Amino acid sequence: MRAILCPHYGSxxxxELREVPAPVPGPRDVLVRVVATTVTSGDWRVRSGKFPEGFGWIAKLAVGWSGPRQPILGTELSGVVESVGAKVTRxxxxxxxxxxxxxxxxAHAELRVFPEDGLLVPKPANLTFGDAAAILFGGTTALDVxxxxxxxxxxxxxxxxxxxGVGSAAVQLAKQLGAHVTAVCSTANVAFVEALGADRVIDYRTHDFATDPDRYDLVVDIAGTAPYARSKTVLTPTGRLALVLATLWDNLxxxxxxxTTKHRVIAGPVDVRREDLERLAELAVEGSYAPVVEQRFAFERIADAHRVVDTGHKRGAVVVTLGARASER
Ligand SMILES: NC(=O)c1ccc[n+]([C@@H]2O[C@H](COP(=O)([O-])OP(=O)(O)OC[C@H]3O[C@@H](n4cnc5c(N)ncnc54)[C@H](OP(=O)(O)O)[C@@H]3O)[C@@H](O)[C@H]2O)c1
Incomplete structure (x- = not known):
């Protein structure tokens, strides 16, 4: 099969696009032919080897010292079941x-194997393969937070x-849960974030939310610019701060x-459950959670997709397609 390999950390x-052996499914495995995938901030981190401050050596021990031990990146996909193991029933x-x-x-390959009870669920029927590939990375992070x-x-x-990617899902899913949402983004994204359903939008280029009189039950810091030292003034007396991106020191x-306080800081890696995938697919069918796709690239042009993610200012997701079925439902 064809796959995109990241042999070492870098730009x-x-x-490299290479031919590699196809994975062989076991008796309880499902082999999926990938139709679409995305390049996420997670792929950017593992490709570049740029990990949050203080985490460098810990992350490299886990991911690989001079390059990723798993050279095929890609965290999410949509596709079609190509074959199933003899004991698969689902x-x-x-x-x-x-x-x-x-x-x-x-996921940045033509084929990917999943255990049948793993993180694999039916595609929402109302979404194209291209859009459906974009609902999981941000959505699972937001649901867990x-x-x-x-x-x-x-x-x-x-x-x-x-x-x-995470923020555009978080705004929609917080609204779906019935919360009042204040969203912080740059000037260029104010109208976009309003359209996602935010009740109030703060442009961080002209206004500092930390100097506001408003108080929040929960602050979610996805940009890594609102650690406890900055956010504590806007938390209610028993407010929570969720750090999606934070330094090792802020995690500790x-x-x-x-x-030492009545506040609570939530940090650490995201725990993703199969029920989260089912919930996101259900919400997508209901229309209360929609994929946000900034740009689409053909598989062969995946490096250009990475370059968009490298800016740190992408809107929603960047989708990568493998073949014509990406625009099919
Ligand atoms: N803990 C975990 O397990 C976990 C899981 C998922 C993601 N993450 C981390 O979360 C981070 C964000 O992920 P993502 O996928 O959402 O990244 P992304 O799609 O690249 O989006 C980053 C967003 O940050 C915004 N931004 C940049 N500077 C900002 C600032 N000073 N104030 C407010 N917003 C700012 C940008 O919006 P503007 O263009 O409007 O500035 C951009 O839309 C990444 O570092 C990723 O590694 C952690």
Whole structure:
């Protein structure tokens, strides 16, 4: 099969399109032919080797010292079941699916194997393969954050970094949960974030939310610019701060905040469950959660997709398509 390989850390120029052996499914596995995938901030991190401050050596021990141990990147995909193992009952050949390899990656290839009880669910029938590939990375992160932060209807949430892959999902899903949403983004994205459903939008280029009189039950920092030291003034007395992007020191400080104040800081890697994929697919069918796709690239041009992600200012997702079926439902 063809796959995009990242043999060592570096710019988008390190990526190589190569022929590699196809994965062989076991008796309880499902082999998926990929129709569309995305390049996410997760792919950018693993390709570039740029990890949050303080995490460099820890991340490289986990991911690979001089380059990723898993050289095929790609955290999410849509596709069609190509074959199933003898003991598989949940899926059949020809099923349209969406899958989330997440940190295990491997979606930037023509074929990807999933255990049948893994992070693989039917594709929402109303979405094209191209759009369906874009609902999982941001969506699973946002669902996990809101679960851990116990976000309830009627609460006030501030989302810092609202225009990107995680932020555009978080705005929609917080609204769906019944929260009042204040979104923080740059001038160019104000109208875009309003259209996602935010009740109020703050342009960080002209206004500092931390100097506002408004208070929030939950602040979600996706941009990495609202650590506890900055956010504490806008939290309600028992408010929570969820750090999607944070330094090692801010992660360690989370424990201290919990011990010494009535606030709570939630940090650490995202825990993704199969039920989250099912929920996102369900919400997409209902129309209360929509994919946000900034640009689309053919598989052979994946390096250009990485270059868009490298800017750190993408809107929603950047989709990569493998063949004509990407525009089919
Ligand atoms: N903890 C975890 O397990 C986990 C999971 C997923 C993602 N992450 C991390 O979360 C971060 C964001 O991911 P993503 O996929 O959303 O990235 P993304 O799609 O590249 O979006 C980043 C967004 O940040 C915004 N931004 C940049 N500077 C900002 C600032 N000073 N204030 C407010 N917003 C700002 C940009 O919007 P503007 O153009 O409007 O500035 C952009 O839309 C990444 O670093 C990723 O590694 C962590």
């Amino acid at each position: 988008a120029d390190v990526l 899926f059949a050949v020809g099923d349209a699916v969406i899958g989330f390899p997440g940190a295990a990656m491997g 809101f679960r851990r932060a116990k976000l309830k209807a009627g609460e006030r949430v501030l989302i810092n970094g609202a225009a990107g 400080g989370a424990l201290w905040v919990g011990l």
